[in-house]
Amino acid sequence: MAASDRLNQTSNILDKSIQKSNSQLSLLQVDTPFKVCVVGSGNWGTTIAKVVSENTAQHPHLFEPKVNMWVFDEKIEGTSLVSIINNKHENVKYLPNIPLPENLVANPDLLNTVGDADIIIFNIPHQFLPKIVQQMKGNIKPTARAISCLKGFEVGKKGVQLLSAYVEDELDIPCGALSGANLAPEVAKENWSETTVAYQLPKDYRGDGKDVDHRVLKALFHRPYFHVSVIEDIAGISIAGALKNVVALGCGFVEGLGWGNNASAAIQRVGLGEIIKFGQMFFPESRVETYYQESAGVADLITTCSGGRNVRVAKHMAKSGKSALDAEKELLNGQSAQGIITCKEVHEWLETCELLHEFPLFEAVYQIVYNNVAMDKIPDLIDELDEFRVE
Amino acid sequence: MAASDRLNQTSNILDKSIQKSNSQLSLLQVDTPFKVCVVGSGNWGTTIAKVVSENTAQHPHLFEPKVNMWVFDEKIEGTSLVSIINNKHENVKYLPNIPLPENLVANPDLLNTVGDADIIIFNIPHQFLPKIVQQMKGNIKPTARAISCLKGFEVGKKGVQLLSAYVEDELDIPCGALSGANLAPEVAKENWSETTVAYQLPKDYRGDGKDVDHRVLKALFHRPYFHVSVIEDIAGISIAGALKNVVALGCGFVEGLGWGNNASAAIQRVGLGEIIKFGQMFFPESRVETYYQESAGVADLITTCSGGRNVRVAKHMAKSGKSALDAEKELLNGQSAQGIITCKEVHEWLETCELLHEFPLFEAVYQIVYNNVAMDKIPDLIDELDEFRVE
Structure with a gap:
C-alpha cells in the first residue's frame, strides 16, 4: 500500500470513529433531561464542572444545560467569589486564567444547588465530606444519583470503607466514582487525558431513558480532550x-x-x-x-x-x-x-x-x-x- | 506497640530476610561449579559481566570464579581495549569510571571465550547476533545453557520469533532471557534496581545439583543492588x-x-x-x-x-x-x-x-x-x- 493510501485509510478510520461516536449519542434518548450539579469548586471541582457544563450545553436532549456548582463563598479583594465566577466566568482564586462556560453557574447555597439535581457530582476535599453530606440529608431528590471525584477510603474499626459507600449509606442514593490520571491544571487547559468512571446500576434502576446508566455518564464526562472509560468496579x-x-x-x-x-x-x-x-x-x-x-x-x-x-x-x-x-x-x-x-x-x-x-x-x-x-x-x-x- | 518496638521488629524482619537468603544459598550445592562467560562488552554487557563476576567470586561452590567476557578488540589511543580492561579493570571505552572485579577477564577470542562455558550470557547489539551465533556453532559444550540479555524479537514471514528461540534453534541449547527496568549506567553504579530472569528447565534437564535451574540463576544474577525475580515466561x-x-x-x-x-x-x-x-x-x-x-x-x-x-x-x-x-x-x-x-x-x-x-x-x-x-x-x-x- 502506498503512503498516500495509508494516509487515506487512517483518515477514514478517524472519520468513522467520530461519526460513530456522534451517532451513538444522538441515538441515546431520555424522557426528561437530567439536571446536573457539582458540589465543590477547588481546582479539580471547577475543572470537572467545566467539563460537564460543556457536555450539558452540547447535549440538551440528555441534560439540562445549566449546571449549578456549589461554591463556599469568600471575598476576593472585597468581591464575592460567587459573583466573580458568574460575571467573569472564571474561578480567579482556584482555577485562574481558564474561561468557564456561561451555563456553569456558581451557587453559594448548598441545598439550593443540590435540591433539584438528578446527578450530584462530589468534588470537595475529603475532610469536608461528612459535614456536607449531613447537611444534604433529606434535602435531595430520592431518585438522585451521585458520582464521587474524591479519591480514597476511610479506615475505621469496621474496616475499610469507600467514600462512595459512605455517600450511599448516608444519603440513600447510589454513588459511583470518577478517578484517573488527571492532574487538574492539565485537564483545565484541555490537554488530552483519560479518566475512569465507575458506576453500578442500582436495584431501583428505572429503565433505559429514565435513569442514569453507563452511556449517560459517558455523555456527561467524555470530551475530545478527556477520554472516559465507564466500568462497574467502584472499589x-x-x-x-x-x-x-x-x-x-x-x-x-x-x-x-x-x-x-x-x-x-x-x-x-x-x-x-x-x-x-x-x-x-x-x-x-x-x-x-x-x-x-x-x-x-x-x-x-x-x-x-x-x-x-x-x-x-x-x-x-x-x-x-x-x-x-x-x-x-x-x-x-x-x-x-x-x-x-x-x-x-x-x-x-x-x-x-x-x-x-x-x-x-x-x-x-x-x-x-x-x-x-x-x-x-x-x-x-x-x-x-x-x-x-x-x- | 511503641515506636522503638516497631523499629526492633523491622530490624528483626530485615535480619531474618538476610539470614534466610544466605542460608538458602549455602544449602544450594552443585556437583561441579559452573563456568560462566559473557558474550558482549558494551555498557550493558560489561555491567552484567560485573554483576555475575561479583557473584561467581562470592559463591565458588556454585561457580568457577573466573568469568570470560568476549570483547571485540579495538585500539584505544594505541593500546588494545582487552589489555586495558585486564590491566586497569575498567572498560574505559564503554563503561568508564566503573571498577570491574579482577576475576572478570576480557577475552578477544570468541571461541576461546565460549568453548568451555556451562552458562553463556548473550549481551550484544541485536544486529550482531546471527553472525556470532553462526561462528559459535559446533564450538560450544552441548550441555551449555544460555541467557539472552538482548531485548526483543524478529518478525519475518514465519511470524514473530523470539531472539532466545533463535539462539535455541541455531545452537541447540536451551536459552532463557534477562530483562528489566535496567538503565545500564545506574546498575553499573550499583543504584538499586530490579530485573526479571526467565528460564524453563529443558527436556534434557540433568537434575538438581547437576544443571542450571532457577536457584542457580538467582545466585548468578542477584546482588544487593540488583534484585532478581526468576520466572518461566520467556515470551x-x-x-x-x-x-x-x-x-x-x-x-x-x-x-x-x-x-x-x-x-x-x-x-x-x-x-x-x-x-x-x-x-x-x-x-x-x-x-x-x-x-x-x-x-x-x-x-x-x-x-x-x-x-x-x-x-x-x-x-x-x-x-x-x-x-x-x-x-x-x-x-x-x-x-x-x-x-x-x-x-x-x-x-x-x-x-x-x-x-x-x-x-x-x-x-x-x-x-x-x-x-x-x-x-x-x-x-x-x-x-x-x-x-x-x-x-
Missing part, C-alpha cells in the same frame, strides 16, 4: 486512587536518595502489586484488570509517581533528613500530602488484621515516615516479599 | 522488552506536543494493554501477570517511557517537525532508536494478519513515523479501541 478505582499516594512517597524516597529511574520504576511495580493484593483481599469483587488496564489504575499511579505533593515531600525528607511533618510544613503551605495519612491508616488496619508482612512496601513507607527507619533499607524490606514469590 | 519478558520502545515513541510525541504527564501516562496505559494483547495473541503461553507484575513488564515500560533514546527522538520530531530519520541523525550520533524499527516490523506483521485495528496505538505510532500522520490525532486514533471496549 477498584477507589482503592487505587488512595493507595497510589503511599507508593508515590516511596518513589520520592528513592528519587531523593539519587537512585534514579530504575529504582522509581521498581517501587511503582511493587506498589502496583500491593495495591492489587489489597484490593483482592478486602474487596474481592474488585477486578484485577481495573488496576492494570484503567486510567484510574496504572496510569494514575504513573502520573502521581512522576510528580505531585507526595513525591515532593518524600524527596525533601530524603535530601534534608527532615521529618515528614517538617517537610510538609516547609513545602505545602498548610496543605497535606495524602500518602502520609493513608499509610498510617493502612498500617493500623493491616496490624489489626495481622497482615503487615503481606505489604512490605506500604509498611516500609509507614516505618520511614513514622518510625525513622532508614530509607536505604527499602530494597531489603521489599525483598522479603520477593523471597516468598520466587519460590 | 512475556521478550515481547514486553521489544514493544515498550514503540510505546516510548508515543510518549515522546505527546511530551513534545507539551501535553504533560496525564497524556504520557495515558499512552503508557494503552501501550501496556496492547503489549498484553500482542503477547496473548501470538504467544498464548505467556502470562498476563508477567506484563503487570514483573520488572521486565510494567517497570521497564515506565523507565523506558521516562527517558531514553526513543522518547528523545520522538520529542525532537514533535518540536522540530523533522522526520524520524533526521531526528535520529541529529540526536543519536549513528545509533538508532529501536522503536522506529520495531513499529515497522510490528505493522507489517499485523497487516499480514489483518489485525491492525486491534492495536491502534502501535499503528498510530507507525503512521506518524512513516506516513507523516499528525501527532495530535493520537487521542482519536486510540479512542477507536475504547469505543469497542466500553460497550
